[in-house]
Amino acid sequence: ELKVEQNPLFLSMQEGKNYTIYCNYSTTSDRLYWYRQDPGKSLESLFVLLSNGAVKQEGRLMASLDTKARLSTLHITAAVHDLSATYFCAVLNSNSGYALNFGKGTSLLVTP
Amino acid sequence: GAVVSQHPSWVICKSGTSVKIECRSLDFQATTMFWYRQFPKQSLMLMATSNEGSKATYEQGVEKDKFLINHASLTLSTLTVTSAHPEDSSFYICSAPTSGRRDEQFFGPGTRLTVL
Numbered sequence: 001e002l003k004v005e006q007n008p009l010f011l012s013m014q015e016g017k018n019y020t021i022y023c024n025y026s027t028t029s030d031r032l033y034w035y036r037q038d039p040g041k042s043l044e045s046l047f048v049l050l051s052n053g054a055v056k057q058e059g060r061l062m063a064s065l066d067t068k069a070r071l072s073t074l075h076i077t078a079a080v081h082d083l084s085a086t087y088f089c090a091v092l093n094s095n096s097g098y099a100l101n102f103g104k105g106t107s108l109l110v111t112p
Numbered sequence: 113g114a115v116v117s118q119h120p121s122w123v124i125c126k127s128g129t130s131v132k133i134e135c136r137s138l139d140f141q142a143t144t145m146f147w148y149r150q151f152p153k154q155s156l157m158l159m160a161t162s163n164e165g166s167k168a169t170y171e172q173g174v175e176k177d178k179f180l181i182n183h184a185s186l187t188l189s190t191l192t193v194t195s196a197h198p199e200d201s202s203f204y205i206c207s208a209p210t211s212g213r214r215d216e217q218f219f220g221p222g223t224r225l226t227v228l
Contacts, residue, residue, distance in 0.1 A: 033217070035219075040224075041221070041222070042205055042219050042220060042221045042222040043156075043205070043219045045217075045218075045219075048216070088155065088156070090156075096158060096161065096169075096171070097144060097146075097161045097163075097169065098144070098209060099146045099158045099161060099207075100146075100156075100158070100207070100217060101158070102155045102156045102157075103155065104154070104155045105154075105155050
């Protein structure tokens with residue numbers, strides 16, 4: 001069974017600070033996704049990581065993938081309040097017709 | 113990017129009634145669509161895989177007779193919650209990969225179901 005674990009599950013950080021969210025998964029997968037979800041909304045795609053060593057950056061967010069360690073990170077640089085949301089990582093599950101297995105999510109609150 | 117729509121965006125119904133939720137791919141064809149359920153403060157859990165022209169595949173623990181899925185065309189999948197009960201209240205989200213591009217998954221805006 002493909003398991004996806006995120007940590008931390010809750011994160012309160014001050015504006016201007018840096019932090020990293022971690023995503024571990026249990027079996028081999030060559031697709032790792034990061035999504036953002038605002039309250040009451042669906043998922044907004046942030047990054048799709050397709051290969052070992054992949055690094056993608058968009059604004060204050062940077063995601064990386066280490067397939068050997070089965071680890072992805074989402075790094076937040078100089079956080080701002082607008083980044084407050086829940087962040088999910090997800091892994092492509094070939095045993096479920098290529099549906100996604102999601103982590104539990106990291107609820108991020110950025111405070112002044 | 114590709115667009116996936118859902119209808120309705122929210123619905124309130126009485127216990128015992130049935131509710132149909134539609135998921136449409138607006139500008140691409142989707143032979144496969146996925147239905148997820150998200151309870152408050154929780155993650156998304158795959159309920160079933162909808163396949164055009166064949167039966168849906170349900171995840172363990174999901175009652176196929178209660179959650180009827182019909183993939184009527186290459187752009188439409190429907191989820192019918194039959195005899196809904198308050199415990200079925202949840203946020204239902206569909207997604208579709210573009211055909212041949214499994215690395216691209218597009219999510220619908222979700223349907224909030226409240227069963228009274």
